[in-house]
Amino acid sequence: MTTLSAIEVELLRNGLTSICDEMYVALMRSAYSTNIKERKDHSTAIFDIEGRVIVQGESLPLHLASMLGLVEVVLERVGPENLRPGDMFISNDPFVGRGSHLPDVALVAPVFYGDKLVFFVADIAHHADIGGMAPGSMAGGMTEIYQEGLRIPPIRLMRDGEIIEDVFDLILLNVRVPEERRGDYLAQVAANRLGERRLHELFQRWSVEQLREGADALVQAVARRMRAGIAGLPDGEYSFADIMDDDGMGTENIPVCVRVVVDGEEILFDFTGSAPQVQGNINISYAGLQASALFALKVLVDPDGPTNHGMLDPVRIVAELGSITNAVFPAATAARAQTCQRVIDVILGALSKAVPDRVIAASNGANGVSAFFGARPDGRYYVYMETIGGGGGARAYKDGKDGVQVHTTNTSNLPVEALENEYPLLIERYELVPDSGGPGTWRGGCSLRRVYRPIGHTTVFSGQGERCVSHPWGLFGGGEGGLASFSLDFDDGRRQSLPVKPMTVEISPDASVTAITPGAGGYGAPAERAQADLADDLANGLFSADYMKEHYGFEATGGNLSDSGEETET
Numbered sequence: 001m002t003t004l005s006a007i008e009v010e011l012l013r014n015g016l017t018s019i020c021d022e023m024y025v026a027l028m029r030s031a032y033s034t035n036i037k038e039r040k041d042h043s044t045a046i047f048d049i050e051g052r053v054i055v056q057g058e059s060l061p062l063h064l065a066s067m068l069g070l071v072e073v074v075l076e077r078v079g080p081e082n083l084r085p086g087d088m089f090i091s092n093d094p095f096v097g098r099g100s101h102l103p104d105v106a107l108v109a110p111v112f113y114g115d116k117l118v119f120f121v122a123d124i125a126h127h128a129d130i131g132g133m134a135p136g137s138m139a140g141g142m143t144e145i146y147q148e149g150l151r152i153p154p155i156r157l158m159r160d161g162e163i164i165e166d167v168f169d170l171i172l173l174n175v176r177v178p179e180e181r182r183g184d185y186l187a188q189v190a191a192n193r194l195g196e197r198r199l200h201e202l203f204q205r206w207s208v209e210q211l212r213e214g215a216d217a218l219v220q221a222v223a224r225r226m227r228a229g230i231a232g233l234p235d236g237e238y239s240f241a242d243i244m245d246d247d248g249m250g251t252e253n254i255p256v257c258v259r260v261v262v263d264g265e266e267i268l269f270d271f272t273g274s275a276p277q278v279q280g281n282i283n284i285s286y287a288g289l290q291a292s293a294l295f296a297l298k299v300l301v302d303p304d305g306p307t308n309h310g311m312l313d314p315v316r317i318v319a320e321l322g323s324i325t326n327a328v329f330p331a332a333t334a335a336r337a338q339t340c341q342r343v344i345d346v347i348l349g350a351l352s353k354a355v356p357d358r359v360i361a362a363s364n365g366a367n368g369v370s371a372f373f374g375a376r377p378d379g380r381y382y383v384y385m386e387t388i389g390g391g392g393g394a395r396a397y398k399d400g401k402d403g404v405q406v407h408t409t410n411t412s413n414l415p416v417e418a419l420e421n422e423y424p425l426l427i428e429r430y431e432l433v434p435d436s437g438g439p440g441t442w443r444g445g446c447s448l449r450r451v452y453r454p455i456g457h458t459t460v461f462s463g464q465g466e467r468c469v470s471h472p473w474g475l476f477g478g479g480e481g482g483l484a485s486f487s488l489d490f491d492d493g494r495r496q497s498l499p500v501k502p503m504t505v506e507i508s509p510d511a512s513v514t515a516i517t518p519g520a521g522g523y524g525a526p527a528e529r530a531q532a533d534l535a536d537d538l539a540n541g542l543f544s545a546d547y548m549k550e551h552y553g554f555e556a557t558g559g560n561l562s563d564s565g566e567e568t569e570t
Helices: 006-030 063-068 070-078 165-173 178-202 208-231 286-301 336-351 416-422 531-539 545-552
Strands: 042-048 053-056 088-091 104-113 116-126 155-159 236-246 252-263 266-270 315-318 368-375 381-388 425-432 448-454 459-464 485-490 495-497 505-507 511-516 555-557 560-562
Touching: 006 042, 006 053, 006 116, 006 178, 006 208, 042 063, 042 178, 042 208, 053 063, 053 208, 063 116, 063 286, 070 088, 070 104, 070 116, 104 178, 116 178, 116 208, 155 165, 165 178, 208 266, 208 286, 236 336, 252 336, 286 315, 286 336, 368 448, 368 511, 381 416, 416 425, 448 505, 459 511, 505 511, 531 545, 545 555
Parallel strands: 266 315
Antiparallel strands: 042 053, 042 116, 088 104, 088 155, 104 116, 236 252, 252 266, 368 381, 368 459, 425 448, 448 511, 459 505, 485 495, 485 511, 555 560
């Protein structure tokens, strides 16, 4: 048996990572839907024969939830002895397939070196629709997983390199706009096939023994890095709690609690005390909880390190079965990202007492979803779904970012031009929301406003919001960020407020939908904010003079700012 040097292990890591990244780009460039090709709502990974994630490409942190147990469950259900070259499996179910919600569909393929199984390649893509009772499969109002869409256990989609058409037909029959879905699935297939080809090229330079040893070394290296990072945290017990606005079914002020225990090189996240699972679809599976906790820990102790199974080594996670943080079948989980964001908020809030210089104030804490379903002028149906960013929390040394996706929802902006080119929708406004960032020595990031109008047809709108009631909080004297909202605005001047999680609202061309996302909390006392920064806040139009006077006690006089109300010299 060979022993690889540290340099050889790093060369292998870079080789595997480059393959993951190339798979990621190939899927993005060949996908049909804007949600993948524009917003990049997809991920790629390579696993070893034990089912451990070895490398993960540029991707969404929350997709790690669906990655961590993906190959393990395939191996359990199928058996390694029954895997063959040319196989590919498909899965999306949170309870049977260890995923996080149904729209995230995973494809995984075994990769053989001769007759020896060496790796698995996998990709996950968020499909704009997976069936169910509401277009886009993400709306509020769904109370069990059966209503959310097609449940796919880990089953073969390909055998001997060919798609099993009966299986494919069954999947496409249960979704809206099957042509688009077919294109996205084929893009996923192509990305995995590319990964297989690139791995076979890698096989020319490494033996099976070296590859298996290298994979194990990569996992152990990440475990050591995580342990070293945790050891840099002060030992102790830290707690924090926050609330979810509602579940879309009438349950309000839903607590999410965490107790963090740091003990040397190990850490415990205990979510005991969080609410029982709810009727609405904001429940998260254990996989989603695991990915969220790992993300929060990683950004604090090893933000620049690789991502693989080794992150789990020093971490223990406790959550009561049947709670909102560890839901059991048949809980609805489509909007699980809302609660995952809150899980990260409470972990950062708890550890603000331990490492105040590393954490950020509460970010927008939401996964604002806008979904539309209708028919184009030529009669062809469309489903359009996107998630919209908001404010990023302020830091100990810098303002929060404006209008960004945060934490686990690391997707891109969908350009107005791309949206209007593909869908019969007009974007009337897309802008930062003034006065939405929380005040502080360092201010919170401002939120976004997006206004949609259907063109020449009536569309059906569904949404998902959070932080419409509970403000994103500030830290160490910083103030709260602004709230989110949905509203319907008619041409005759009427405005109708929509619920936090609206479902299947018909919108005619004489009205528009306004989606406003949450801002973010500030960091440090507002009185300590630098005068130059206050001047910039006024000059760039992100904050009004009234807001500046109320929260900072400053007034604009002659173009300059003064805490006494007097004009200052230039």
